[in-house]
Amino acid sequence: MSEQTEQSLEEISFQIILHAGNARSDAMEGMAFAREGKFTQAHAKLRDAEASFVEAHHVQSALLHKEAGGEGVSPSVLLIHAQDHLMTAMTVKDLAQEIVHLHEKKA
Numbered sequence: 650m651s652e653q654t655e656q657s658l659e660e661i662s663f664q665i666i667l668h669a670g671n672a673r674s675d676a677m678e679g680m681a682f683a684r685e686g687k688f689t690q691a692h693a694k695l696r697d698a699e700a701s702f703v704e705a706h707h708v709q710s711a712l713l714h715k716e717a718g719g720e721g722v723s724p725s726v727l728l729i730h731a732q733d734h735l736m737t738a739m740t741v742k743d744l745a746q747e748i749v750h751l752h753e754k755k756a
Contacts, residue, residue, distance in 0.1 A: 658712075658728060661709075661711065662727040662728045662730070665705050665709060665735055668702070669705050669731070669735040669739075671701040672701035672738045672742060673737070673738035676738070676742040677745065678694045679693075679694030679745050679749055688752070688756070695745060698742045702739065
């Protein structure tokens with residue numbers, strides 16, 4: 650793998666981590682707003698989280714297109730970490746949606 654591809658893979662990994670981290674933070678903030686009974690803000694934060702996931706998936710899709718186009722991608726520990734970060738953030742968002750719903754139901 651060339652140095653340019655390695656640099657691109659590193660950049661892709663950091664972009665996934667960035668967007669996943671933003672999504673996770675927004676989901677956590679959404680739960681905090683729901684706990685305070687601020688449901689409009691809670692739902693806005695969940696929408697922000699979803700927008701960050703869309704960005705992460707765009708970055709991830711670019712990587713998949715490279716590989717599908719025959720440009721081999723050797724997964725690095727950083728890329729594996731990025732994927733793990735993304736999947737964990739997705740789980741947090743799913744749980745946040747349910748928790749916001751439960752707080753609304755209780756209110």
